[in-house]
Amino acid sequence: MAKTDWEGHDISGQTHSGVTFTDLDCTEVVNRGATFTDCTFQRSTFNCSVHTDAAFVNCTFTGCSFFDTRFTECKFVGSNFDRCTFDLMQVVGGNWSHVGLSGADLTRAIVRGTRLREADFSRVRCQEGSIRDADLSGADFDGADFTDCDLRGSDVSTLDPARVRLKGAIIDLQQALSLVQAMGLDVRAD
Structure with missing residues:
Protein backbone atom coordinates (compact mmCIF):
# COMPACT_ATOMS: atom_id res chain seq x y z
CA MET A 1 0.00 0.00 0.00
CA ALA A 2 1.44 3.37 -1.02
CA LYS A 3 0.61 6.70 0.60
CA THR A 4 2.17 9.35 -1.58
CA ASP A 5 2.11 13.08 -2.15
CA TRP A 6 2.56 13.89 -5.83
CA GLU A 7 1.00 17.36 -5.59
CA GLY A 8 2.23 19.53 -8.47
CA HIS A 9 4.62 16.86 -9.79
CA ASP A 10 5.10 15.64 -13.34
CA ILE A 11 4.46 11.86 -13.26
CA SER A 12 4.71 11.40 -17.03
CA GLY A 13 5.88 7.97 -18.16
CA GLN A 14 5.59 6.26 -14.76
CA THR A 15 4.33 2.66 -14.67
CA HIS A 16 2.48 1.07 -11.74
CA SER A 17 0.83 -2.35 -11.55
CA GLY A 18 -1.20 -3.84 -8.71
CA VAL A 19 -0.47 -0.96 -6.32
CA THR A 20 -2.96 0.32 -3.74
CA PHE A 21 -2.72 4.09 -3.29
CA THR A 22 -4.38 5.48 -0.13
CA ASP A 23 -4.88 9.23 0.37
CA LEU A 24 -2.75 9.93 -2.72
CA ASP A 25 -2.55 13.67 -3.47
CA CYS A 26 -2.39 14.22 -7.24
CA THR A 27 -3.54 17.85 -7.11
CA GLU A 28 -2.22 19.78 -10.13
CA VAL A 29 -0.28 16.74 -11.37
CA VAL A 30 0.86 16.67 -15.00
CA ASN A 31 0.65 13.20 -16.51
CA ARG A 32 1.57 12.38 -20.08
CA GLY A 33 1.58 8.67 -20.81
CA ALA A 34 1.78 7.20 -17.30
CA THR A 35 0.30 3.69 -16.99
CA PHE A 36 -1.60 2.27 -14.01
CA THR A 37 -2.80 -1.33 -14.31
CA ASP A 38 -4.95 -3.14 -11.73
CA CYS A 39 -4.29 -0.35 -9.21
CA THR A 40 -6.59 0.80 -6.40
CA PHE A 41 -7.01 4.46 -5.45
CA GLN A 42 -8.68 5.06 -2.07
CA ARG A 43 -9.64 8.60 -1.00
CA SER A 44 -7.22 10.04 -3.56
CA THR A 45 -7.37 13.62 -4.86
CA PHE A 46 -6.88 14.35 -8.57
CA ASN A 47 -8.08 17.98 -8.41
CA CYS A 48 -6.90 20.34 -11.19
CA SER A 49 -4.64 17.63 -12.65
CA VAL A 50 -4.06 17.17 -16.40
CA HIS A 51 -3.71 13.69 -17.94
CA THR A 52 -2.90 13.11 -21.62
CA ASP A 53 -2.50 9.71 -23.32
CA ALA A 54 -2.40 8.06 -19.88
CA ALA A 55 -3.82 4.63 -19.00
CA PHE A 56 -5.73 3.52 -15.90
CA VAL A 57 -6.68 -0.04 -16.91
CA ASN A 58 -8.83 -2.20 -14.60
CA CYS A 59 -8.30 0.27 -11.76
CA THR A 60 -10.62 0.90 -8.82
CA PHE A 61 -11.33 4.42 -7.54
CA THR A 62 -13.09 4.69 -4.17
CA GLY A 63 -13.98 8.02 -2.57
CA CYS A 64 -11.75 9.99 -4.95
CA SER A 65 -12.11 13.63 -6.04
CA PHE A 66 -11.77 14.66 -9.69
CA PHE A 67 -12.58 18.39 -9.35
CA ASP A 68 -11.59 20.24 -12.54
CA THR A 69 -9.52 17.25 -13.73
CA ARG A 70 -8.81 16.94 -17.46
CA PHE A 71 -8.38 13.65 -19.29
CA THR A 72 -7.41 13.82 -22.98
CA GLU A 73 -7.18 10.61 -25.02
CA CYS A 74 -6.82 8.49 -21.86
CA LYS A 75 -7.64 4.81 -21.43
CA PHE A 76 -9.79 3.66 -18.48
CA VAL A 77 -10.98 0.30 -19.84
CA GLY A 78 -12.52 -1.87 -17.11
CA SER A 79 -12.05 0.66 -14.32
CA ASN A 80 -14.64 1.19 -11.59
CA PHE A 81 -15.62 4.35 -9.70
CA ASP A 82 -17.38 4.21 -6.30
CA ARG A 83 -18.44 7.28 -4.27
CA CYS A 84 -16.22 9.63 -6.30
CA THR A 85 -16.90 13.29 -7.14
CA PHE A 86 -16.54 14.66 -10.68
CA ASP A 87 -17.29 18.42 -10.47
CA LEU A 88 -16.07 20.21 -13.61
CA MET A 89 -14.18 17.12 -14.83
CA GLN A 90 -13.49 17.15 -18.59
CA VAL A 91 -12.94 14.03 -20.68
CA VAL A 92 -11.99 14.39 -24.35
CA GLY A 93 -11.57 11.29 -26.49
CA GLY A 94 -10.02 8.13 -25.15
CA ASN A 95 -11.41 4.70 -24.34
CA TRP A 96 -13.53 4.29 -21.21
CA SER A 97 -15.25 1.06 -22.31
CA HIS A 98 -16.59 -1.28 -19.62
CA VAL A 99 -16.19 1.46 -16.99
CA GLY A 100 -18.37 1.23 -13.87
Missing part, protein backbone atom coordinates in the same frame (compact mmCIF):
# COMPACT_ATOMS: atom_id res chain seq x y z
CA LEU A 101 -19.94 4.61 -13.06
CA SER A 102 -23.11 3.34 -11.38
CA GLY A 103 -24.69 6.05 -9.23
CA ALA A 104 -22.07 8.67 -10.18
CA ASP A 105 -22.96 12.36 -10.11
CA LEU A 106 -21.79 13.74 -13.47
CA THR A 107 -23.99 16.84 -13.38
CA ARG A 108 -21.09 19.23 -13.93
CA ALA A 109 -18.84 16.94 -15.97
CA ILE A 110 -18.13 17.34 -19.69
CA VAL A 111 -17.48 14.27 -21.85
CA ARG A 112 -16.77 14.61 -25.56
CA GLY A 113 -15.81 12.11 -28.27
CA THR A 114 -15.14 9.33 -25.78
CA ARG A 115 -15.63 5.60 -26.26
CA LEU A 116 -17.84 4.32 -23.42
CA ARG A 117 -18.97 1.00 -24.88
CA GLU A 118 -20.81 -1.23 -22.40
CA ALA A 119 -20.19 1.26 -19.59
CA ASP A 120 -22.36 1.06 -16.48
CA PHE A 121 -24.36 4.30 -16.37
CA SER A 122 -27.10 2.86 -14.15
CA ARG A 123 -28.49 5.49 -11.75
CA VAL A 124 -25.98 8.08 -13.06
CA ARG A 125 -27.05 11.71 -12.55
CA CYS A 126 -26.16 13.87 -15.57
CA GLN A 127 -28.63 16.73 -15.14
CA GLU A 128 -27.40 19.71 -17.15
CA GLY A 129 -24.21 17.76 -17.96
CA SER A 130 -22.72 17.14 -21.37
CA ILE A 131 -21.94 13.79 -23.02
CA ARG A 132 -21.37 14.74 -26.68
CA ASP A 133 -20.32 12.55 -29.61
CA ALA A 134 -19.69 9.56 -27.32
CA ASP A 135 -19.88 5.89 -28.26
CA LEU A 136 -22.32 4.61 -25.63
CA SER A 137 -23.26 1.42 -27.50
CA GLY A 138 -24.24 -1.40 -25.17
CA ALA A 139 -24.16 0.88 -22.11
CA ASP A 140 -26.46 0.18 -19.14
CA PHE A 141 -28.63 3.27 -18.56
CA ASP A 142 -31.14 1.79 -16.09
CA GLY A 143 -32.42 4.54 -13.79
CA ALA A 144 -30.10 7.24 -15.20
CA ASP A 145 -31.14 10.90 -15.09
CA PHE A 146 -30.26 12.89 -18.23
CA THR A 147 -32.55 15.85 -17.47
CA ASP A 148 -31.35 18.87 -19.50
CA CYS A 149 -28.19 16.95 -20.50
CA ASP A 150 -26.57 17.59 -23.88
CA LEU A 151 -26.37 14.17 -25.57
CA ARG A 152 -26.00 15.31 -29.18
CA GLY A 153 -24.03 12.97 -31.40
CA SER A 154 -23.83 10.19 -28.79
CA ASP A 155 -24.99 6.63 -29.46
CA VAL A 156 -28.17 6.19 -27.41
CA SER A 157 -29.39 3.10 -29.29
CA THR A 158 -29.53 0.96 -26.14
CA LEU A 159 -31.25 3.65 -24.06
CA ASP A 160 -34.79 2.68 -23.02
CA PRO A 161 -36.75 5.96 -22.64
CA ALA A 162 -39.10 4.25 -20.17
CA ARG A 163 -36.24 3.50 -17.76
CA VAL A 164 -34.42 6.87 -17.71
CA ARG A 165 -35.25 10.54 -17.18
CA LEU A 166 -34.85 12.58 -20.37
CA LYS A 167 -36.90 15.73 -19.75
CA GLY A 168 -35.24 18.65 -21.51
CA ALA A 169 -32.33 16.53 -22.81
CA ILE A 170 -30.70 18.01 -25.90
CA ILE A 171 -30.56 15.49 -28.76
CA ASP A 172 -30.15 15.54 -32.53
CA LEU A 173 -32.63 14.30 -35.16
CA GLN A 174 -31.05 10.84 -35.54
CA GLN A 175 -31.23 10.31 -31.78
CA ALA A 176 -34.85 11.47 -31.74
CA LEU A 177 -35.71 8.83 -34.33
CA SER A 178 -33.85 6.16 -32.37
CA LEU A 179 -35.68 7.06 -29.12
CA VAL A 180 -39.07 7.19 -30.80
CA GLN A 181 -38.47 3.72 -32.27
CA ALA A 182 -37.33 2.46 -28.85
CA MET A 183 -40.71 3.62 -27.51
CA GLY A 184 -42.35 1.31 -30.05
CA LEU A 185 -43.75 4.04 -32.27
CA ASP A 186 -44.07 3.52 -36.01
CA VAL A 187 -42.50 6.50 -37.81
CA ARG A 188 -43.66 7.15 -41.38
CA ALA A 189 -42.75 9.92 -43.80
CA ASP A 190 -46.34 10.40 -45.04
Whole structure:
Protein backbone atom coordinates (compact mmCIF):
# COMPACT_ATOMS: atom_id res chain seq x y z
CA MET A 1 0.00 0.00 0.00
CA ALA A 2 1.44 3.37 -1.02
CA LYS A 3 0.61 6.70 0.60
CA THR A 4 2.17 9.35 -1.58
CA ASP A 5 2.11 13.08 -2.15
CA TRP A 6 2.56 13.89 -5.83
CA GLU A 7 1.00 17.36 -5.59
CA GLY A 8 2.23 19.53 -8.47
CA HIS A 9 4.62 16.86 -9.79
CA ASP A 10 5.10 15.64 -13.34
CA ILE A 11 4.46 11.86 -13.26
CA SER A 12 4.71 11.40 -17.03
CA GLY A 13 5.88 7.97 -18.16
CA GLN A 14 5.59 6.26 -14.76
CA THR A 15 4.33 2.66 -14.67
CA HIS A 16 2.48 1.07 -11.74
CA SER A 17 0.83 -2.35 -11.55
CA GLY A 18 -1.20 -3.84 -8.71
CA VAL A 19 -0.47 -0.96 -6.32
CA THR A 20 -2.96 0.32 -3.74
CA PHE A 21 -2.72 4.09 -3.29
CA THR A 22 -4.38 5.48 -0.13
CA ASP A 23 -4.88 9.23 0.37
CA LEU A 24 -2.75 9.93 -2.72
CA ASP A 25 -2.55 13.67 -3.47
CA CYS A 26 -2.39 14.22 -7.24
CA THR A 27 -3.54 17.85 -7.11
CA GLU A 28 -2.22 19.78 -10.13
CA VAL A 29 -0.28 16.74 -11.37
CA VAL A 30 0.86 16.67 -15.00
CA ASN A 31 0.65 13.20 -16.51
CA ARG A 32 1.57 12.38 -20.08
CA GLY A 33 1.58 8.67 -20.81
CA ALA A 34 1.78 7.20 -17.30
CA THR A 35 0.30 3.69 -16.99
CA PHE A 36 -1.60 2.27 -14.01
CA THR A 37 -2.80 -1.33 -14.31
CA ASP A 38 -4.95 -3.14 -11.73
CA CYS A 39 -4.29 -0.35 -9.21
CA THR A 40 -6.59 0.80 -6.40
CA PHE A 41 -7.01 4.46 -5.45
CA GLN A 42 -8.68 5.06 -2.07
CA ARG A 43 -9.64 8.60 -1.00
CA SER A 44 -7.22 10.04 -3.56
CA THR A 45 -7.37 13.62 -4.86
CA PHE A 46 -6.88 14.35 -8.57
CA ASN A 47 -8.08 17.98 -8.41
CA CYS A 48 -6.90 20.34 -11.19
CA SER A 49 -4.64 17.63 -12.65
CA VAL A 50 -4.06 17.17 -16.40
CA HIS A 51 -3.71 13.69 -17.94
CA THR A 52 -2.90 13.11 -21.62
CA ASP A 53 -2.50 9.71 -23.32
CA ALA A 54 -2.40 8.06 -19.88
CA ALA A 55 -3.82 4.63 -19.00
CA PHE A 56 -5.73 3.52 -15.90
CA VAL A 57 -6.68 -0.04 -16.91
CA ASN A 58 -8.83 -2.20 -14.60
CA CYS A 59 -8.30 0.27 -11.76
CA THR A 60 -10.62 0.90 -8.82
CA PHE A 61 -11.33 4.42 -7.54
CA THR A 62 -13.09 4.69 -4.17
CA GLY A 63 -13.98 8.02 -2.57
CA CYS A 64 -11.75 9.99 -4.95
CA SER A 65 -12.11 13.63 -6.04
CA PHE A 66 -11.77 14.66 -9.69
CA PHE A 67 -12.58 18.39 -9.35
CA ASP A 68 -11.59 20.24 -12.54
CA THR A 69 -9.52 17.25 -13.73
CA ARG A 70 -8.81 16.94 -17.46
CA PHE A 71 -8.38 13.65 -19.29
CA THR A 72 -7.41 13.82 -22.98
CA GLU A 73 -7.18 10.61 -25.02
CA CYS A 74 -6.82 8.49 -21.86
CA LYS A 75 -7.64 4.81 -21.43
CA PHE A 76 -9.79 3.66 -18.48
CA VAL A 77 -10.98 0.30 -19.84
CA GLY A 78 -12.52 -1.87 -17.11
CA SER A 79 -12.05 0.66 -14.32
CA ASN A 80 -14.64 1.19 -11.59
CA PHE A 81 -15.62 4.35 -9.70
CA ASP A 82 -17.38 4.21 -6.30
CA ARG A 83 -18.44 7.28 -4.27
CA CYS A 84 -16.22 9.63 -6.30
CA THR A 85 -16.90 13.29 -7.14
CA PHE A 86 -16.54 14.66 -10.68
CA ASP A 87 -17.29 18.42 -10.47
CA LEU A 88 -16.07 20.21 -13.61
CA MET A 89 -14.18 17.12 -14.83
CA GLN A 90 -13.49 17.15 -18.59
CA VAL A 91 -12.94 14.03 -20.68
CA VAL A 92 -11.99 14.39 -24.35
CA GLY A 93 -11.57 11.29 -26.49
CA GLY A 94 -10.02 8.13 -25.15
CA ASN A 95 -11.41 4.70 -24.34
CA TRP A 96 -13.53 4.29 -21.21
CA SER A 97 -15.25 1.06 -22.31
CA HIS A 98 -16.59 -1.28 -19.62
CA VAL A 99 -16.19 1.46 -16.99
CA GLY A 100 -18.37 1.23 -13.87
CA LEU A 101 -19.94 4.61 -13.06
CA SER A 102 -23.11 3.34 -11.38
CA GLY A 103 -24.69 6.05 -9.23
CA ALA A 104 -22.07 8.67 -10.18
CA ASP A 105 -22.96 12.36 -10.11
CA LEU A 106 -21.79 13.74 -13.47
CA THR A 107 -23.99 16.84 -13.38
CA ARG A 108 -21.09 19.23 -13.93
CA ALA A 109 -18.84 16.94 -15.97
CA ILE A 110 -18.13 17.34 -19.69
CA VAL A 111 -17.48 14.27 -21.85
CA ARG A 112 -16.77 14.61 -25.56
CA GLY A 113 -15.81 12.11 -28.27
CA THR A 114 -15.14 9.33 -25.78
CA ARG A 115 -15.63 5.60 -26.26
CA LEU A 116 -17.84 4.32 -23.42
CA ARG A 117 -18.97 1.00 -24.88
CA GLU A 118 -20.81 -1.23 -22.40
CA ALA A 119 -20.19 1.26 -19.59
CA ASP A 120 -22.36 1.06 -16.48
CA PHE A 121 -24.36 4.30 -16.37
CA SER A 122 -27.10 2.86 -14.15
CA ARG A 123 -28.49 5.49 -11.75
CA VAL A 124 -25.98 8.08 -13.06
CA ARG A 125 -27.05 11.71 -12.55
CA CYS A 126 -26.16 13.87 -15.57
CA GLN A 127 -28.63 16.73 -15.14
CA GLU A 128 -27.40 19.71 -17.15
CA GLY A 129 -24.21 17.76 -17.96
CA SER A 130 -22.72 17.14 -21.37
CA ILE A 131 -21.94 13.79 -23.02
CA ARG A 132 -21.37 14.74 -26.68
CA ASP A 133 -20.32 12.55 -29.61
CA ALA A 134 -19.69 9.56 -27.32
CA ASP A 135 -19.88 5.89 -28.26
CA LEU A 136 -22.32 4.61 -25.63
CA SER A 137 -23.26 1.42 -27.50
CA GLY A 138 -24.24 -1.40 -25.17
CA ALA A 139 -24.16 0.88 -22.11
CA ASP A 140 -26.46 0.18 -19.14
CA PHE A 141 -28.63 3.27 -18.56
CA ASP A 142 -31.14 1.79 -16.09
CA GLY A 143 -32.42 4.54 -13.79
CA ALA A 144 -30.10 7.24 -15.20
CA ASP A 145 -31.14 10.90 -15.09
CA PHE A 146 -30.26 12.89 -18.23
CA THR A 147 -32.55 15.85 -17.47
CA ASP A 148 -31.35 18.87 -19.50
CA CYS A 149 -28.19 16.95 -20.50
CA ASP A 150 -26.57 17.59 -23.88
CA LEU A 151 -26.37 14.17 -25.57
CA ARG A 152 -26.00 15.31 -29.18
CA GLY A 153 -24.03 12.97 -31.40
CA SER A 154 -23.83 10.19 -28.79
CA ASP A 155 -24.99 6.63 -29.46
CA VAL A 156 -28.17 6.19 -27.41
CA SER A 157 -29.39 3.10 -29.29
CA THR A 158 -29.53 0.96 -26.14
CA LEU A 159 -31.25 3.65 -24.06
CA ASP A 160 -34.79 2.68 -23.02
CA PRO A 161 -36.75 5.96 -22.64
CA ALA A 162 -39.10 4.25 -20.17
CA ARG A 163 -36.24 3.50 -17.76
CA VAL A 164 -34.42 6.87 -17.71
CA ARG A 165 -35.25 10.54 -17.18
CA LEU A 166 -34.85 12.58 -20.37
CA LYS A 167 -36.90 15.73 -19.75
CA GLY A 168 -35.24 18.65 -21.51
CA ALA A 169 -32.33 16.53 -22.81
CA ILE A 170 -30.70 18.01 -25.90
CA ILE A 171 -30.56 15.49 -28.76
CA ASP A 172 -30.15 15.54 -32.53
CA LEU A 173 -32.63 14.30 -35.16
CA GLN A 174 -31.05 10.84 -35.54
CA GLN A 175 -31.23 10.31 -31.78
CA ALA A 176 -34.85 11.47 -31.74
CA LEU A 177 -35.71 8.83 -34.33
CA SER A 178 -33.85 6.16 -32.37
CA LEU A 179 -35.68 7.06 -29.12
CA VAL A 180 -39.07 7.19 -30.80
CA GLN A 181 -38.47 3.72 -32.27
CA ALA A 182 -37.33 2.46 -28.85
CA MET A 183 -40.71 3.62 -27.51
CA GLY A 184 -42.35 1.31 -30.05
CA LEU A 185 -43.75 4.04 -32.27
CA ASP A 186 -44.07 3.52 -36.01
CA VAL A 187 -42.50 6.50 -37.81
CA ARG A 188 -43.66 7.15 -41.38
CA ALA A 189 -42.75 9.92 -43.80
CA ASP A 190 -46.34 10.40 -45.04
